[in-house]
Amino acid sequence: QLQLQESGPGLLKPSETLTLTCTVSGGSISRSRHFCGWVRQPPGKGLEWIGSITYSGTTYYNPSLESRLIISVDTSKNQYSVRLSSVTAADTAMYYCARHSDCSDDCVPAFDVWGQGTLVSVSS
Amino acid sequence: ETVLTQSPATLSLSPGERATLSCRTSQNVDIHLAWYQQRPGQAPRLLIYEASKRATGIPARFSGSGSGTDFTLTISSLEPEDFAVYYCQQRKQWPPLTFGGGTKVEIK
Numbered sequence: 001q002l003q004l005q006e007s008g009p010g011l012l013k014p015s016e017t018l019t020l021t022c023t024v025s026g027g028s029i030s031r032s033r034h035f036c037g038w039v040r041q042p043p044g045k046g047l048e049w050i051g052s053i054t055y056s057g058t059t060y061y062n063p064s065l066e067s068r069l070i071i072s073v074d075t076s077k078n079q080y081s082v083r084l085s086s087v088t089a090a091d092t093a094m095y096y097c098a099r100h101s102d103c104s105d106d107c108v109p110a111f112d113v114w115g116q117g118t119l120v121s122v123s124s
Numbered sequence: 125e126t127v128l129t130q131s132p133a134t135l136s137l138s139p140g141e142r143a144t145l146s147c148r149t150s151q152n153v154d155i156h157l158a159w160y161q162q163r164p165g166q167a168p169r170l171l172i173y174e175a176s177k178r179a180t181g182i183p184a185r186f187s188g189s190g191s192g193t194d195f196t197l198t199i200s201s202l203e204p205e206d207f208a209v210y211y212c213q214q215r216k217q218w219p220p221l222t223f224g225g226g227t228k229v230e231i232k
Contacts, residue, residue: 102218117167
């Protein structure tokens, strides 16, 4: 079955660039209208969608983060990455990657497979 | 951006009781709404998609209803493992995909 696993540095300093990788195993997220999405959750708070990307590399970003955000895919490694520049303490959160789709037939149009998450702290 | 408002913020109930959670959207999302459960220390888990369809492996005590701007998640009889935080999420108007602020179901 499809599994997603996030990885990346746990601690960053303000103004640094956060880079996280999501490794997909047990399959791929290559179907039409299927995406690898990134969602974050500050400690004790709710969920925030960061952005998503298709297997072919089409990206969709949260406007609130777009100026600092790049999401990419390496199909040869079945990996997805997110880069968030100029981090501050407000970017401290658990970061999840998750599969989602936006189709209507023979699919589950929601975040149906999640990674376990990786905690990122920003502190000087 | 479509804003999702969940109520109540906290629901205090006993095992065996019925839980009714609400999600209201600021714009019409038709039926394009999902519900997730998040237990402490775990990633969210999909419960319901397209307002009323149960995801694979989800017990029948979980049901979803609604369309347009008003949605409900019902847990017919709370089991101990159901005490958690629940989020709704819309996919009609995106980007951005948006989540509600969550409802915590706690043991009374």
